Amino acid sequence: MHEMALCESLLDSLRDAARAHGFAKVTKVRLVVGPFAGVEVEALRFGFDVVMRGSLAEDARLEILDEPGTAWCFDCNETVGLPDRLSPCPACGGERLRPNGGTDMRIKDLEVM
Amino acid sequence: MVEIERGILAKNDAYAARNRTRLNAGGIVSLNLLAGPGAGKTTLLVETLRALGGRVPAAVIEGDQQTANDAERIRATGTPAVQINTGKGCHLDAHLVGHALDELPLPPGGVLFIENVGNLVCPAAFDLGEDMRVTLLSVTEGEDKPLKYPDIFETADLVLLTKTDLLPYLDVDVDAIERNIARINPVASILHVCAKGPNGLAGWLDWLGEVRRRRLDRLAADSESRAQALRAAAEALP
Ligand SMILES: Nc1nc2c(ncn2[C@@H]2O[C@H](COP(=O)(O)OP(=O)(O)OP(=O)(O)O)[C@@H](O)[C@H]2O)c(=O)[nH]1
Ligand SMILES: Nc1nc2c(ncn2[C@@H]2O[C@H](COP(=O)(O)OP(=O)(O)OP(=O)(O)O)[C@@H](O)[C@H]2O)c(=O)[nH]1
Ligand SMILES: [Mg+2]
Ligand SMILES: [Mg+2]
Ligand SMILES: [Zn+2]
Numbered sequence: 001m002h003e004m005a006l007c008e009s010l011l012d013s014l015r016d017a018a019r020a021h022g023f024a025k026v027t028k029v030r031l032v033v034g035p036f037a038g039v040e041v042e043a044l045r046f047g048f049d050v051v052m053r054g055s056l057a058e059d060a061r062l063e064i065l066d067e068p069g070t071a072w073c074f075d076c077n078e079t080v081g082l083p084d085r086l087s088p089c090p091a092c093g094g095e096r097l098r099p100n101g102g103t104d105m106r107i108k109d110l111e112v113m
Numbered sequence: 114m115v116e117i118e119r120g121i122l123a124k125n126d127a128y129a130a131r132n133r134t135r136l137n138a139g140g141i142v143s144l145n146l147l148a149g150p151g152a153g154k155t156t157l158l159v160e161t162l163r164a165l166g167g168r169v170p171a172a173v174i175e176g177d178q179q180t181a182n183d184a185e186r187i188r189a190t191g192t193p194a195v196q197i198n199t200g201k202g203c204h205l206d207a208h209l210v211g212h213a214l215d216e217l218p219l220p221p222g223g224v225l226f227i228e229n230v231g232n233l234v235c236p237a238a239f240d241l242g243e244d245m246r247v248t249l250l251s252v253t254e255g256e257d258k259p260l261k262y263p264d265i266f267e268t269a270d271l272v273l274l275t276k277t278d279l280l281p282y283l284d285v286d287v288d289a290i291e292r293n294i295a296r297i298n299p300v301a302s303i304l305h306v307c308a309k310g311p312n313g314l315a316g317w318l319d320w321l322g323e324v325r326r327r328r329l330d331r332l333a334a335d336s337e338s339r340a341q342a343l344r345a346a347a348e349a350l351p
Contacts, residue, residue, distance in 0.1 A: 002203055002235035010121050021115050031121070038238055038264045074299050085263055096299040098267065107117040 003043040006105070007051035013107060014057050021112070026057040028111035034102030035069040036085060065108060070101030125239055128207035132214065132242025140221030142328045145241050147265050148249035149258075150231030153275040155183045156308045157249065157317075158226055162190040164318055169325070170223035174213045176205040176230045183228060193217055204235040207242055222329060224321070237264035244328055248301075250294075251276045252285055259293040266297045271304065273317060278307040 014026055029048075033039050041064055048062045071082040075094035079101070088095050120126065136143050146154050155175070162171060173194040175183040184196035195213040197205060210227060219225060227243060229236040248269035250258055253276060259266045266272060272294050280287065291303055304320060307313030 002238060005202065005204070005206070005235075006121050009124055012124050013117070013119060013121070017115060017117060023115070036264075038234070086260060095296050098299065104120055105122075106120045109117055110115045112115055 003040060003047040004051065006039065006044065007047040010048070010107065011051055011055055011057065014055075014110070017110065018056055018112075023112035024056065025113040026060045026110050027113060028061045028063065029057065030063045030065060030108040030110070031105060032065045032067050032108050033105040034067045035083075036099040036103045037105040039105055067102045069099060071097040071099045073097050122238065122240075125207050128211055129240035129242040132207055132211050135211075135214065136225065136242060136244075137332060139219065139223075140329065140332055141219050141223050141225050142325045143225040143227065143241075143243045143245075145227045145229060145236075145243035145246050146249065147229045147233075147236045147246065147269070148231060148251075148275075149233040149254065152231070152249040152251045152254070153306075153308055154228045154231070154249055155186055157273070157275065157306060157314075158228060159186055159190055160308045160314055161226075161318070161321070162187065162192045164314060167191065170220050172217040172219050172223065172225050174205075174210060174217070174225070174227045176209075176228060178202070178230060199230055203230060203232050204239050205229050205241060206239045210241045222325075224325060233258065233262040233265050237268055245270045245324060247271045247273060249273045249275050250290070252280055252283060252287065252290070256286055256289040256293060259290070259297045263297045266294055266301070269298060269301045271302045271320060272298070274303065274305045276307065276309075277305045278309050278313065 018024065033041060045062060052058055052060060069082045070079050073080050073089045073092065073094060074096035075092050076089060080089050080091050082097060082099065085099070089097055148154050158173060165171060171192050173187045173192055175187065175194055175196045176199060177183055177196070178199050181196040184194040187194035195216050197209050197213055199205065205227065217225070227241055246269045248265050250272060252274055274287070274290060294301060294303055302320065304316045306317050
């Protein structure tokens with residue numbers, strides 16, 4: 001639901017980067033979005049097209065890279081891979097888990113002109 | 114190709130860090146209250162402020178898409194409040210909260226309550242610079258909300274089960290709610306509250322008192338060690 005706000009924040013970052021690196025146009029944006037980042041990728045794509053219209057990133061391609069999800073298992077006392085938020089710990093079958101990887105979304109790199 | 118490697122919410126996080134520094138420097142303890150619409154956030158705040166009875170300085174930031182109703186309910190208790198209307202926005206962000214802070218002077222030891230926009234999804238992603246996150250879930254919302262909306266429970270320091278006076282009229286399984294919260298967040302504290310009727314806030318008021326005491330002790334210890342370092346520096350030969 002907040003994908004619009006994320007795209008606006010993304011546009012701010014693109015403008016900052018344009019000033020810092022001296023480019024005028026962005027042709028491609030690569031984002032890393034973890035499975036537990038709370039982001040609906042389809043909504044993000046839609047928001048991206050709307051928010052970037054008329055900006056330095058109008059018509060830029062959006063590529064979204066996956067990142068593996070991991071969690072701290074309170075029973076194993078270690079980090080384990082977690083494919084899905086509600087799956088049990090793959091090592092011990094326990095359910096006391098807290099995601100510690102794949103929880104954020106970040107800009108990886110840009111193609112610019 | 115330009116490498117960026119920067120969080121999409123980097124801007125918000127920078128404003129949040131600024132708010133946090135400012136609140137810590139002022140000796141203010143801050144709580145971000147999150148919940149779905151109507152879970153009982155404002156009622157809890159009104160009754161909490163009445164119970165505190167002005168003995169602890171407090172201020173409230175109210176977030177809603179529209180209306181100043183909630184800020185007016187808070188002001189009726191004699192507590193200063195600022196209403197933020199987010200318009201099309203579905204959550205508070207650290208920039209909005211920073212501006213609201215300008216209008217809410219609080220003395221050291223004061224408590225700042227931030228009532229987020231009623232929404233079980235989006236507010237979870239936005240750090241406001243708060244010390245503690247409190248997520249409310251009313252018993253009328255059913256057992257499975259923590260599993261359906263994990264993010265807002267995952268980031269909570271405390272989960273309050275509200276409106277417990279209604280339990281006799283519902284067939285909801287409270288143990289199942291607590292199990293589901295613990296499944297999403299094994300380290301969150303869980304407390305029951307009822308804002309209607311006597312003594313329903315006791316556990317929450319104890320928690321609040323304890324958090325405030327610990328936080329202020331910590332800030333005082335930090336100030337003392339800074340004062341010591343400055344004195345030692347002053348005494349060193351020029
Ligand atoms: N029975 C009962 N009703 C409650 C309790 N707390 C709140 N309510 C009622 O729940 C309704 C919503 O309460 P609010 O305090 O406005 O909820 P809120 O979370 O601030 O709502 P929004 O800001 O609109 O998202 C009101 O009709 C309150 O009177 C409680 O402990 N018991
Ligand atoms: N007392 C009472 N409880 C009800 C009634 N309808 C639903 N509930 C309870 O309210 C809780 C939530 O009900 P749901 O039907 O899951 O609500 P929902 O709107 O589908 O919830 P989400 O899909 O999670 O948004 C459950 O505990 C229900 O048993 C009713 O008419 N009376
Ligand atoms: Mg309210
Ligand atoms: Mg449903
Ligand atoms: Zn395990």
